[in-house]
Amino acid sequence: MVYNHQTDKGQWTLYRREVRLNGGRDQTIYFFSRGEPKSGTPADMPPGFSVKIVPTTGMPVLKRA
Numbered sequence: 001m002v003y004n005h006q007t008d009k010g011q012w013t014l015y016r017r018e019v020r021l022n023g024g025r026d027q028t029i030y031f032f033s034r035g036e037p038k039s040g041t042p043a044d045m046p047p048g049f050s051v052k053i054v055p056t057t058g059m060p061v062l063k064r065a
Helices: none
Strands: 004-007 010-020 026-033 049-053 060-064
Touching: 026 060
Parallel strands: none
Antiparallel strands: 004 010, 010 026, 049 060
């Protein structure tokens, strides 16, 4: 199930994307977006993480629980 989070700035959807780091290692990154991003697929909440709201911007971010 795709994870959505409601803030006072609107509805945010969690996305994931596979990236290759400079050392050649592959890593999955997670990010929130209000619209459709250029790349990435909607994602479930990864285990061991929780959502935190950044006070200065009001944007949600993932934090290890």
